[in-house]
Amino acid sequence: MAGYGIADNATVASLNGKRASGRTALSSVTAAVITVTKLSHQAAASMVGCCGHTRDPDRIKTGEAAMNIALPAEGIDLSPYLPDEHGLFFIYHFKADGSRTTDPAEAHWSWRSYQITDMRARQEIGAEEALPAPVRDAFLSPSHGCQIDFEDDFLYGDLPDLRHDFAEARGLTHFRFAFNDRMLVGARKQPLESVDKIRKLVENGTRKFRTPAELIEAVMGQSLDGMAAELDKMGDTLDGIEDRIVCDAWHNERQALVDARRQLVLIHRQMATLTNLFRHLDHSHRNELPDPINDMATRLSHRAHTLHHDGEQLQARTRLLQDELMAKLTEQSNQLLYILSVMTAVLLPMTIISGLFGMNVGGVPLVDMPSGFWVVTAISVVIAAIVYMVVRRLGRV
Structure with a gap:
């Protein structure tokens, strides 16, 4: 029992030593973290000073x-x-x-x-x-x-x-x-x-x-310049679509025209809204607005109205191009339907004759003739040629 007590005391002393070492190491780590934090705060403060960022006076x-x-x-x-x-x-x-x-x-x-x-x-x-x-x-x-x-x-x-x-x-x-x-x-x-x-x-x-009014006018001027650039891009896009439609290379232009029209609708809607907003501001607060803000609103309203007019012209172009593209599609569909109708009319006599001679009844002519098939084929071709000539004479080919 005494041996066990001695061993336990040694173990406890060893554990206490390890705990003390751990506390010492933890204290060292904590001190290092605090030092690094202080240095980082000082570095951040110096960076803020170098970059020119200041404190709010309040x-x-x-x-x-x-x-x-x-x-x-x-x-x-x-x-x-x-x-x-x-x-x-x-x-x-x-x-x-x-x-x-x-x-x-x-x-x-x-x-x-x-x-x-x-x-x-x-x-x-x-x-x-x-x-x-x-x-x-x-x-x-x-x-x-x-x-x-x-x-x-x-x-x-x-x-x-x-x-x-x-x-x-x-x-x-x-x-x-x-x-x-x-x-x-x-x-x-x-x-x-x-x-x-x-x-x-x-x-x-x-x-x-x-003044802040000058900065806001500059921001809105840049925004309107960006929208004007977008309208110019849309104009170039419509020029390319129009050239391809005129040259009969329009088969892949439908989606491009839809995308251009969607973008134009968004920009035109914003320009119309801006024009109405500045007009409302002028009508509602004409006597309250300071002269610099009133002048700024007038200039921005005029610019927005100009872009609104340009957007209307481009929208009119997109509608015309879409109408022309739909006319091309309708014409192509009509041509395909007409070809299908002509083929139906030409093959109809052959279908009737083959149906008549294909009936499994007695008394079918030319059954016993060795050249009966060729006679029926010749009759069908002649009738088809006559139908085709009649359709062509009517001017539908």
């Missing part, structure tokens, strides 16, 4: 942490973005002369872009006291197509834009925004071509925006 005042806006260095394509912990893609500050600044204290106005489907972004926007309640409600409401309105010195809405060309499917999506003379808040679901182009101009410093 959060600096309240002592909250700055947004971690992970933007690479200048000259690198930043799209598609990954939103940070606030659902924010980026934030830019602009001086009064329109140049970009990294110091919020020097900023005359700022531009923020959010991922609208991110709940963190929706919470940030919903808690933004600078936005009036009607603007926040409209900003966070489900999208029901294009809209634009003016409320409490804020112009806000949901306008069309083209998805970026790196997206899986090319097409139209929407850009949601709200701005006054001090701030611009934007949001989107998918990468947008026009917003990304303007962002690159801001990153490179090649263009200055003195």
